[in-house]
Amino acid sequence: xxxxxxxxxxxxxKSTAIKRxxxxxxxxxxxxxxxxxxxVLFIYPIWYTIxxxxxxxxxxAAGTVYFWPKKxxxxxxxxxxxxxxxWISYANTALYTVAHTLYVLALTIPSAYALSKKQLPGRxxxxxxxxxxxxxxxxxxxxxxxxxxLGLVNSRWIMILGMGVSYSNxxxxxxxxxxxxxxxxxxxxxxxxxxxxxxxxxxxxxxxGAIIAVQxxxxxxxxxxxxxxxxxxxxxxxxxxxxxxLREILIQGQxxxxxxxxxxxxxxxxxxxxxxxxxxxxxxxxxxxxAPMIAMYPFVQKxxxxxxMIGSVKG
Amino acid sequence: xxxxxxxxxxxxxxxxxxxxxxxxxxxxWQLYLLVLPPIVTTFIWHYIPLYGxxxxxxxxxxxLGILGSxxxxxxxxxxxxxxxxxxxxxxxxxxxxxYGFCMFPFPIIFALMINELTNAKFKKFVQMISYLxxxxxxxxxxxxxxxxxxxxxxxxxxxxxxxxxxxKPVGWLYSKVAFDHLYTLSGLWQGIGWGxxxxxxxxxxxxxxxxxxxxxxxxxxxxxxxxxxxxxxLPTVIxxxxxxxxxxxxxxxxxxxxxxTNLNMSVSRxxxxxTYERTLGAGGTTAYWDYSAAIxxxxxxxxxxxxMITNTISRKVGETSLF
Numbered sequence: 001x002x003x004x005x006x007x008x009x010x011x012x013x014k015s016t017a018i019k020r021x022x023x024x025x026x027x028x029x030x031x032x033x034x035x036x037x038x039x040v041l042f043i044y045p046i047w048y049t050i051x052x053x054x055x056x057x058x059x060x061a062a063g064t065v066y067f068w069p070k071k072x073x074x075x076x077x078x079x080x081x082x083x084x085x086x087w088i089s090y091a092n093t094a095l096y097t098v099a100h101t102l103y104v105l106a107l108t109i110p111s112a113y114a115l116s117k118k119q120l121p122g123r124x125x126x127x128x129x130x131x132x133x134x135x136x137x138x139x140x141x142x143x144x145x146x147x148x149x150l151g152l153v154n155s156r157w158i159m160i161l162g163m164g165v166s167y168s169n170x171x172x173x174x175x176x177x178x179x180x181x182x183x184x185x186x187x188x189x190x191x192x193x194x195x196x197x198x199x200x201x202x203x204x205x206x207x208x209g210a211i212i213a214v215q216x217x218x219x220x221x222x223x224x225x226x227x228x229x230x231x232x233x234x235x236x237x238x239x240x241x242x243x244x245x246l247r248e249i250l251i252q253g254q255x256x257x258x259x260x261x262x263x264x265x266x267x268x269x270x271x272x273x274x275x276x277x278x279x280x281x282x283x284x285x286x287x288x289x290x291a292p293m294i295a296m297y298p299f300v301q302k303x304x305x306x307x308x309m310i311g312s313v314k315g
Numbered sequence: 316x317x318x319x320x321x322x323x324x325x326x327x328x329x330x331x332x333x334x335x336x337x338x339x340x341x342x343x344w345q346l347y348l349l350v351l352p353p354i355v356t357t358f359i360w361h362y363i364p365l366y367g368x369x370x371x372x373x374x375x376x377x378x379l380g381i382l383g384s385x386x387x388x389x390x391x392x393x394x395x396x397x398x399x400x401x402x403x404x405x406x407x408x409x410x411x412x413x414y415g416f417c418m419f420p421f422p423i424i425f426a427l428m429i430n431e432l433t434n435a436k437f438k439k440f441v442q443m444i445s446y447l448x449x450x451x452x453x454x455x456x457x458x459x460x461x462x463x464x465x466x467x468x469x470x471x472x473x474x475x476x477x478x479x480x481x482x483k484p485v486g487w488l489y490s491k492v493a494f495d496h497l498y499t500l501s502g503l504w505q506g507i508g509w510g511x512x513x514x515x516x517x518x519x520x521x522x523x524x525x526x527x528x529x530x531x532x533x534x535x536x537x538x539x540x541x542x543x544x545x546x547x548x549l550p551t552v553i554x555x556x557x558x559x560x561x562x563x564x565x566x567x568x569x570x571x572x573x574x575x576t577n578l579n580m581s582v583s584r585x586x587x588x589x590t591y592e593r594t595l596g597a598g599g600t601t602a603y604w605d606y607s608a609a610i611x612x613x614x615x616x617x618x619x620x621x622x623m624i625t626n627t628i629s630r631k632v633g634e635t636s637l638f
Binding site for chain 1: 336339343345347350352353354356359360364365368381425428429432441443444445446447448450451452453454455457458459461462463468473474504508512513516536537568569573587590591594595604607608612614618619
């Protein structure tokens, strides 16, 4: 009898060293429960948007969709696809995103490389020159006056040109060059008679894939999502980017720009359905506008995180 | 004799140093060429508008231009202090900003919570989901708020009515009380996950041996968090705090503007939206360009002062500073 309890005790003792105590279990249960609640809060608004976009218009208009519609339809998407103004703005945004991203890369990567060279005279002064931009700015009207005199108001170029560099991006890229490429590599190249251009293109660039990916993604998402400069400068609707069109349709409620053509059909029901569909179309538009980002997201997520990490290393 | 020779040698040395510098500059001309384009673009799009700020001190008319317009002294600034909206927009700006500032601890807490997840796959999943809202554009976020909180068939009203909290729809976006919460809590929703990255990176540096040693000595999970994890991220927390304090008067234009409705204007009109409202938002008029430049300058000045102050304090107290 007694030996058994000793045995049991011994086993019990052994297991407490590995097994978690009651307090730990409580800790985990509370923690995981809270995190699950947060997960629901993160996912639900997105889920709901998708659900309504697929809902039968009448059901959506009745406000009874919470998790998934009883009857689904892709008519809202079909209607959005027929809407020319959205596609024009979509194409504009694609153009602006590609062009502006290239512009940003062309400005940021070479200059950050140059600033990563500790032996460059005046490097600190140049860095301060960019640093100041973080704290001082001209503001809305002086910028507007400048762009007006440059002839950029209502021009596509306003979406592409601009300062193109930000201090934080420069610092991130600079510290990447400083930390990830050992100086010896450059030195041996210099000894072999390489010029600065050659070392940049033949040595630094091939090793800079990670930072180029990070900068590309930052610039691309930034431009894809940007709204402000188009809002201030572009009045010609044919040049509008997607986000400006979205604001018009979704926030200002200008649904007539959906080119909403009531079909010739005489049936009251169909007209009613189309009227309701304006509502589900809004959700479909949100999904379509965010789709490229969401589709790309799982694959590029780690690059974004890497960008934050590189940035947190004090350069 | 001795002195003069020393002088000549000093002068010679200086000359040689200068020569060397010129040589070095010549040697690196290609690097300067690489850094030149952003210097030019920054000059054009940042420093020229910075110069344009002088219209804040002028009675500007486009016909006379920046240089030709007569000086106005400080009267645009004193006009602003007498502006009937002055206290309203200042209070709105500070209030919205301070409310956002109160959200500061949440990403830290969330990071500590994620860090305690033992299942690596679940942890990855939580991180991925929580970063997602960060990539949704401001326009889409604001559209979602407008749609979800709509008085007419909005999701929030539908849910609240279905569970019996309210019996008729609330016009959240027309409410003077709800604006701050809509603005700030949606910002929290969008930013909390992304905000954890920097803290999680820090927490990954905590040595597992240290935690194991503490556990063997009988520390509870909570004690490990409190005595090991929190002290580990504290320096980062302080730096993030300084950065945050510096932006206290920097309530951005976009989201506030997109959430503005005619009925919440008295609580949502902030400095940045007001300068727009008086100028470009008022049609083609240029009457208040100088005035709004003065407001912008006032804002910049306050922000700069705040950054200087917090930076000085943190250098003295926390021995960390930005510059």
